Amino acid sequence: xxxxxxxxxxxxxxxxxxxxxxxxxxxxxxxxxxxxxxxxxxxxxxxxxxxxxxxxxxxxxxxxxxxxxxxxxxxxxxxxxxxxxxxxxxxxxxxxxxxxxxxxxxxxxxxxxxxxxxxxxxxxxxxxxxxxxxxxxxxxxxxxxxxxxxxxxxxxxxxxxxxxxxxxxxxxxxxxxxxxxxxxxxxxxxxxxxxxxxxxxxxxxxxxxxxxxxxxxxxxxxxxxxxxxxxxxxxxxxxxxxxxxxxxxxxxxxxxxxxxxxxxxxxxxxxxxxxxxxxxxxxxxxxxxxxxxxxxxxxxxxxxxxxxxxxxxxxxxxxxxxxxxxxxxxxxxxxxxxxxxxxxxxxxxxxxxxxxxxxxxxxxxxxxxxxxxxxxxxxxxxxxxxxxxxxxxxxxxxxxxxxxxxxxxxxxxxxxxxxxxxxxxxxxxxxxxxxx
Numbered sequence: 001x002x003x004x005x006x007x008x009x010x011x012x013x014x015x016x017x018x019x020x021x022x023x024x025x026x027x028x029x030x031x032x033x034x035x036x037x038x039x040x041x042x043x044x045x046x047x048x049x050x051x052x053x054x055x056x057x058x059x060x061x062x063x064x065x066x067x068x069x070x071x072x073x074x075x076x077x078x079x080x081x082x083x084x085x086x087x088x089x090x091x092x093x094x095x096x097x098x099x100x101x102x103x104x105x106x107x108x109x110x111x112x113x114x115x116x117x118x119x120x121x122x123x124x125x126x127x128x129x130x131x132x133x134x135x136x137x138x139x140x141x142x143x144x145x146x147x148x149x150x151x152x153x154x155x156x157x158x159x160x161x162x163x164x165x166x167x168x169x170x171x172x173x174x175x176x177x178x179x180x181x182x183x184x185x186x187x188x189x190x191x192x193x194x195x196x197x198x199x200x201x202x203x204x205x206x207x208x209x210x211x212x213x214x215x216x217x218x219x220x221x222x223x224x225x226x227x228x229x230x231x232x233x234x235x236x237x238x239x240x241x242x243x244x245x246x247x248x249x250x251x252x253x254x255x256x257x258x259x260x261x262x263x264x265x266x267x268x269x270x271x272x273x274x275x276x277x278x279x280x281x282x283x284x285x286x287x288x289x290x291x292x293x294x295x296x297x298x299x300x301x302x303x304x305x306x307x308x309x310x311x312x313x314x315x316x317x318x319x320x321x322x323x324x325x326x327x328x329x330x331x332x333x334x335x336x337x338x339x340x341x342x343x344x345x346x347x348x349x350x351x352x353x354x355x356x357x358x359x360x361x362x363x364x365x366x367x368x369x370x371x372x373x374x375x376x377x378x379x380x381x382x383x384x385x386x387x388x389x390x391x392x393x394x395x396x397x398x399x400x401x402x403x404x405x406x407x408x409x410x411x412x413x414x415x416x417x418x419x420x421x422x423x424x425x426x427x428x429x430x431x432x433x434x435x436x
Contacts (some may be wrong), residue, residue, distance in 0.1 A: 018230035033353065034417060037410045038062045043231055051077075062335055065414060072338040094317075096120055096136055105278075109143055118217060121325050154263070174245065181238070185231065193224065256369060277351040279329055280336035292409050295348070295360050299403050304401040307369035311339065311361040312415045314395040314428040316355035327387040331355075331394060342376045366402035366433045373398050381429060395429035 042058050049284050097120050105113045116139060119132050275287035283291070299306040313319075313335055320328040332355065339349045339357055348360040377396055384394045399420030401412045419434035426432070 025183060028114050032277075034065050035388065037413070040067060041410075061408075061410060062213050065410075068414060068418065088418070090191060092133070096133075103155050106146055107153060109139065110180075111141060117325075121320075121362035164252060166254065185234065193227075195228060200423070262398065273297055277336075280351050282336045282340065282357070283348070283350040285350065285352050288352060291348045291350070295362060296403075296409050298362070304363045305365045305368075307361040307364045307366050307414050308403070308412050309351070309361065309373055309400050309402060310413070310420045311357040311359065311396055311398045312420055312424070314397055314424075315354040319394075323387045323390065323392055327392060330385065330387070331392070334383065335380060335394070335396060338380050339376065342372070342379060366400050369400050369402075370431055370433050373400060377429065377431055398431045399434065400425060400431065401434040 009296045038058055039059050042062070045055055045058065049277065079371060097117065116132070118136055119128075119135070122128075123325040123328070130188075274288070275283055277284040295306060298304075313331060316328065316331065320333055332351070336351060336357065338357065343349050343361075346362050347364075352356055352358045364372075378399070380394055385390050386392070397420060399416045399418065399422065401415035401419060403412050419432040423430045424433040
């Protein structure tokens with residue numbers, strides 16, 4: 001009689017779901033800033049072995065975000081934006097320009113990066129476009145190889161450090177053995193002295209004549225003196241050996257201290273660079289993500305108001321195209337400084353990417369943040385600058401959202417981004433609080 005095959009459709013469905021999710025992660029990686037946090041979260045859950053039920057909330061968030069992106073895309077198309085090959089090439093070049101501007105490039109590659117940025121910003125033919133993309137890939141691979149060699153150098157240093165510590169451990173053990181031998185010799189010497197003194201007493205008591213007593217006493221004293229001199233010579237040699245070992249260990253420790261301090265300083269510099277935007281001097285997106293996670297935990301614990309502002313420079317591309325990319329860089333640096341100067345010590349402002357900045361404001365409601373944002377917007381509006389004799393007018397828009405019960409950071413970020421979009425659609429140079 002045949003045995004019925006177990007029904008495995010649910011298991012097959014779950015495997016198919018995992019396959020689709022993994023393909024989605026690979027396909028969408030880097031495609032849109034609003035998708036990135038969700039993709040990272042899904043990837044982390046997959047690596048931790050999450051099942052389909054545990055993935056459901058993140059997949060629903062992706063669905064909601066895709067719907068929002070789709071609506072924006074339709075509105076942009078209806079406004080007359082061109083999605084042809086030339087437009088796609090321009091988009092890729094803009095993203096490449098952002099990458100080159102935001103990346104922390106080692107010193108030896110900075111000139112090469114600067115030349116590549118100039119080529120990216122030039123009017124390119126189709127052939128030149130392909131060469132620029134190839135050059136960018138080569139540069140990124142070179143930077144990756146250099147970073148790998150730097151890591152290898154650190155690994156070699158740590159290996160050397162481990163060997164030197166082992167040597168120091170052996171030296172300490174040798175010194176300990178020498179010290180124990182010295183103690184043993186002293187005990188033997190004490191025993192010998194007691195034995196010689198005892199023999200001297202016995203000889204004194206047994207002696208019948210003074211001459212005999214004198215001779216026996218002299219012999220015992222000579223042997224005792226000889227033993228003392230021998231012991232002193234051995235102890236002096238051990239003292240010299242111990243002193244040499246101590247000096248050698250001191251030298252090794254000083255070398256280790258110098259090398260370790262050099263590595264510590266280097267690692268701190270690299271860590272600071274990794275969290276810093278080189279153009280504006282503000283914290284970068286990675287630093288923002290770290291701070292956002294910390295502020296979110298604090299908000300959940302103390303329930304104090306927490307507001308998020310997304311800033312975007314108006315017509316930034318027009319500034320680049322009209323006045324040149326140096327003026328664009330000057331604009332970014334100026335806006336960064338103004339945002340930093342106009343926020344409180346407890347606030348956190350960072351360059352999120354391109355012409356976009358983000359600000360976290362603890363103990364601040366959305367409408368309190370709006371009041372501050374309006375002051376900042378007006379100040380920036382009045383702070384244009386001169387470029388080659390021409391005045392560059394500067395305005396900025398923002399979207400504001402406040403953390404509410406049950407929110408994740410992504411929920412608040414999406415709302416603030418929607419409010420920013422409303423500011424742009426409403427004519428720019430304005431601040432908008434998200435309202436459902």
